[in-house]
Amino acid sequence: MLSPYEQIGGEKTVRAIVEKFYAKVQQHPLLAPLFPEDIQPVMERQYLFLTQFLGGEPLYTQKRGQPMLRARHLPFPITKKHAEAWLLCMHEALDEVGITGMVRNQIWSRLEMTAFHMVNQSDE
Numbered sequence: 001m002l003s004p005y006e007q008i009g010g011e012k013t014v015r016a017i018v019e020k021f022y023a024k025v026q027q028h029p030l031l032a033p034l035f036p037e038d039i040q041p042v043m044e045r046q047y048l049f050l051t052q053f054l055g056g057e058p059l060y061t062q063k064r065g066q067p068m069l070r071a072r073h074l075p076f077p078i079t080k081k082h083a084e085a086w087l088l089c090m091h092e093a094l095d096e097v098g099i100t101g102m103v104r105n106q107i108w109s110r111l112e113m114t115a116f117h118m119v120n121q122s123d124e
């Protein structure tokens with residue numbers, strides 16, 4: 001059975017998602033202030049992570065070690081509103097890249113779960 005990574009078209013598609021996604025993040029009033037001006041290194045780490053998350057080669061673990069994503073996000077105040085904003089940017093990126101059908105639903109439910117798992121502050 002093909003992994004979601006293979007089903008969506010591999011490296012080229014993952015790179016396209018990452019590019020569209022961070023362009024949106026940088027335009028989002030709630031998200032942009034959390035990220036450094038030089039977004040390129042963040043994009044590269046997300047590319048490594050998503051490759052692995054979608055069933056491609058474990059690039060993230062090879063280069064950065066265990067993901068432990070929640071721990072890595074603890075330095076940043078992330079509320080439910082941030083998670084929703086993150087998901088909105090990702091939803092639009094997946095739309096623009098043309099990820100549809102069953103594989104979209106599979107990817108989406110895991111991204112939703114992961115995003116809400118990152119919440120570490122309550123909305124004020």
Ligand code: HEM
Nearest residue numbers: 034036042045046049064072076078082083086114115118
């Ligand atoms: C890193 C924000 C959700 C994957 C980061 C960074 C921020 C951030 C501020 C650090 C950027 C830097 O290096 O300066 C958020 C917010 C989220 C969220 C506000 C809302 C819920 C997610 C989700 C995933 C993810 C759902 C995975 C599907 C990553 C990865 C890194 C990262 C892989 C790089 C970690 C590293 O190796 O240092 N995120 N994130 N994030 N985020 Fe998120």
